[in-house]
Amino acid sequence: MIPGEGCCSTPMVAEPVSEPDAVAFAQTFKALSDPVRLRLLSLIAARAGAEVCVCDLLDAFAQTAPTISHHLKVLRDAGLITGERRASWVYYRVVPSALAELSQLLDASAMTAAADA
Amino acid sequence: MIPGEGCCSTPMVAEPVSEPDAVAFAQTFKALSDPVRLRLLSLIAARAGAEVCVCDLLDAFAQTAPTISHHLKVLRDAGLITGERRASWVYYRVVPSALAELSQLLDASAMTAAADA
DNA sequence: CGTCGAGTTTGACACTTGTCGAATCCGATG
């Protein structure tokens, strides 16, 4: 094939995410890829820096307690929230920096792509 | 239980995402929850408004053409990219507004949560 | 110390998803 014509020109690619980074980010996005988890995160984030008790969250869902607990674990493992046991109850809060990092990644991609020549 | 003590106080919840919205956003995040798709999107977005031919993308992955095509379809169905056939080749470009919307959602949650009292 | 209640872990099961090979579609070109 003659270079520079047809497709497959422009071999230079600006700055795509590296493969290891892609794996890490994908894992985090996977934690957000469930409606229950998104609403959980939203409910926790809505508390403006304060904490949310699990018992508060259970009322908002049709799912059983084990299921909610499972989803909270997924969010915790992804580093999006942290949980702390105090007295009989467990309180969760979000990790703002984790959300901000994802936001910036998407924003950067949007900006780069929107830079229409 | 006595209201106002222990856990389960503060019944008001600021402004969580609605359940239908959660389903829609979760579906979009699911499209981002795979390393291959994340790198595909990144490679396409890195072209700064220009297009990328599928044949360019294939070289960057160990996966076969059908697999890459499948992932491109997922990204397309999620509204994150658009594809256009011209001559023998298919060219893809990202939809900046879709990425921006997700970015804002995460940023808003991060901001709300970071508003530490 | 026995019990109770909040929350998590375990085990099981239906369903979804990433992957590939084979077949198909669709322009272009001879």
Added chain:
DNA sequence: CATCGGATTCGACAAGTGTCAAACTCGACG
């Protein structure tokens, strides 16, 4: 019109995921 090559679709299968019931852990409280 036959053929070729790029890209997608189809069919199948292993691996992963959401869900629940049952069992377990851990403080608190009587």
